[in-house]
Amino acid sequence: MGLGGSDRRLKVTIFFVCLVVYIGVGYWLQVRQGYLMGDTLSRVASTQAVLFSRDPHLAALGFIFTPVAAMVQIPAVLLSPVFPDLAGRALSGSLMSGLFMSGAVVQIFSMGADRGLPRGYSLTITALFALNPMIVFYGSNGMSEAPFIFFMTWAVRRLIKWMVDDDVHHLVTAGGVAMGLAYLTRYDALASVGAAGLVVGLTTYLRARSAPRVHRAVMDVLIVSGPGILAFLGWAAAGWLITGEAFAQFTSQYGNAAIMEQSGAAAPTAVEAVSFSAVCIMFLAPTLLPLALWVLMRRWGRPNWQMMVVPLAVFGAVLAFQALSYAQGSTFGFLRFFIIAIPMAATLALLGVPDGVMARSKRPGKWATVTDPAPERASVTTYVAVAATFAVGIPVTVFGMSQPDYAPQEYALAAVLAPDPDGVSERAATEQRIARTFATERRIAEYLQTLDLPDSSVITDTVYGFGVIAASDRPKVFVIPSDPDFTELLNDPAANGVRYLLAVPPTGRGTADALNLRYPTLYDTGAEVATLELEIPNDGDGQPDWRLYRVSEPSDPE
Structure with a gap:
């Protein structure tokens, strides 16, 4: 009980420290420097329309974006007549993304705490994740990446726990809450809904060695994937009833497909799409493949080896979805669309070391692991090597964020982080224009x-x-x-x-x-x-x- 209480206090501390950092960075970027992201400001304007337009109504949020990232800003935007920067400088977006990204950091730490890893190691991986420059930037700028990462890490954490203790409540939380809300945050989540259903269905089928195996597998699939599918259908139905378009993101004159056509952007070739996607993933998580191979070698055939399947399938499905969307010309070539590679690498770093004494569910299922396997001995070198492998991502990501061909929405941060008012190059001029946008x-x-x-x-x-x-x-x-x-x-x-x-x-x-x-x-x-x-x-x-x-x-x- 004492250790659990200590973990809870540590999680609360981690949450609020990160929250202060992310909101502080958001305030400095958006209010002090005027560096605003277009999608952030657009969501704020939609939320403002819900409350203060000539005809306030919830449908004013629109159906191009899914609603969660804008809807949760309603309480903050409600205060914008008193604090104008909440809307005018999109500070309400920073509050939103700061809250969600801080929650995602807690989920990463909790993955280590759930498995009884050394606290110092869990904190190290958590800190490396929390301080990754892309995580800091998207934890502070009001975009949808923060809530998406939170819901996805939450879902993956609970599915990892389900693999060990077979507690159906983990499936309810992962599918009924986390992935359902993930879809209402970003369309990418639909791929993870399908991947989670596949993993859970196969796992249950293989565990149930006697009839009715299929029935049990189908029931678990419905629990974990059904709510996400209902969110997909419900959002499409709401859009169709109100606007006449079920999938406005793809069919509306304001959607991504229309924007790409209006801008004259051509779909990349298959080779270009694969190359671009691979480079983006490498910029964000350059050691993702070595970490994945290491986890496979360490865990294959050992107790609770199934845990490693969850992040590979669920996070991997999102990366595959983004690569496919870019190849089909239905989305833009943005580095941020592959940001899920960072929590994926963090999760693999936590799975790449031996388990300690795992936290036990109060309601274990029929196929729960009854006893902990004998703890493996691991030298300090193992922990240092895996953590260092994950840490490589930070300097590589800094470099990737400076490349305009891959990071058109991030590279101009140089104009506010290291301003050069006398710069005469075309790149310096572009960075200044981006910094002055809006x-x-x-x-x-x-x-x-x-x-x-x-x-x-x-x-x-x-x-x-x-x-x-x-x-x-x-x-x-x-x-x-x-x-x-x-x-x-x-x-x-x-x-x-x-x-x-x-x-x-x-x-x-x-x-x-x-x-x-x-x-x-x-x-x-x-x-x-x-x-x-x-x-x-x-x-x-x-x-x-x-x-x-x-x-x-x-x-x-x-």
């Missing part, structure tokens, strides 16, 4: 606030307009696509009291902008419904030059 949108929001406009005065699409809306203290000023009367006001802005149209060029992603679809010549000429009042060049990377058009009065011949 600064122009904040200035637009500030300008519109000086006009003291009434509600429903500005129409903008959220394709690009989310940065302006999130930075505004008065989101009700904007008419956005999630408003039920958006089409009506867009069709006749003058008659409905709209004063301004916020336009972007009808090129690239701008071709999907609702204003350009309704008025194809709006950006160039005002489309005979508005007059150009202000042109705002954009100094951010990948962001459009804005034009603010003043809506013509009904009697105005313009």
Whole structure:
């Protein structure tokens, strides 16, 4: 009991230390430096629409992203009128990702504690995981990677425990809670749902040496994979009922497939896709393969050897899914999409040393390991060698994050970590533009606030307009696509009291902008419904030059 209490206090300490670090980094990056990720700000704007738009409703979260990463920010965004940076600088996203990534760190430590590993070794692997630069960055920037890693490590930990004690409650937690919520965080989780079902079904079938083997295997598969499948079907049904599209991420004009088509990105060849995926995995976990081979050699045929199958199958399925998605041209070539390689390597490092005295379930199942195998003797050299092998990932990841061809969303961190204001190279200029992304949108929001406009005065699409809306203290000023009367006001802005149209060029992603679809010549000429009042060049990377058009009065011949 004393040791358990000590472990609980240590886990709480680990959680809060990591939370302070991740939120502190997020505050410094986003509030102090203005370094914001587009998906983070987009989610904040969607959450803001749920609470403070002209028509607040939960469906304003949208169906392009799965909802968990945005939905859990609702309490923080609720406070944004008092603390504007929670929305305007996406600090609510940092709170979200900090909480989840701290939880993921605790799950990594718990994998070692569950198996009775030396505390110093468990803490070492935990620290190496927690301080990996990709983990720190995505634990602080409000993206969906943090909750996804948390749910996946939670699921893998409980499935490892199930392999030993056959406690059905581990299956319920891993499948019914962790992987179900993982799917509602990232679509990648669907691959892990299938992999977990396969592993659990085969394990139960092989354990049950007498009939009804198939029945028992099917029941366990339903327990671990059924909730994830229901989450998949439920989210698709909700999207179809509300928007008419069951899989908006793939069919909507705002989804990834449409964005790639709009940007002119071509699908890679099979060789290019495999090469890119392999390099990304190597940047994030360069010793993943040696660790996997080491675990296979140490555990094959020994007591509880089945534990090693879980991370190889569940985490591996996510990596395979990402590689396949990139090969098919349905997702972008981003380093972060392979981030699950880091917790996979950490888990293998914990499995690569002998077990101690394992924590026992209070409700072991029929095929639980009754007694602990005789503890193996392991020299200090073994622990040091495995930990050092895992530690190699940190400097390699730092290098990988500096490569724009593989890490287009991370390499510009150099502009804030090691600024070079006198740099004249094209790369330095690009890094500065990325670091300034959304600064122009904040200035637009500030300008519109000086006009003291009434509600429903500005129409903008959220394709690009989310940065302006999130930075505004008065989101009700904007008419956005999630408003039920958006089409009506867009069709006749003058008659409905709209004063301004916020336009972007009808090129690239701008071709999907609702204003350009309704008025194809709006950006160039005002489309005979508005007059150009202000042109705002954009100094951010990948962001459009804005034009603010003043809506013509009904009697105005313009």
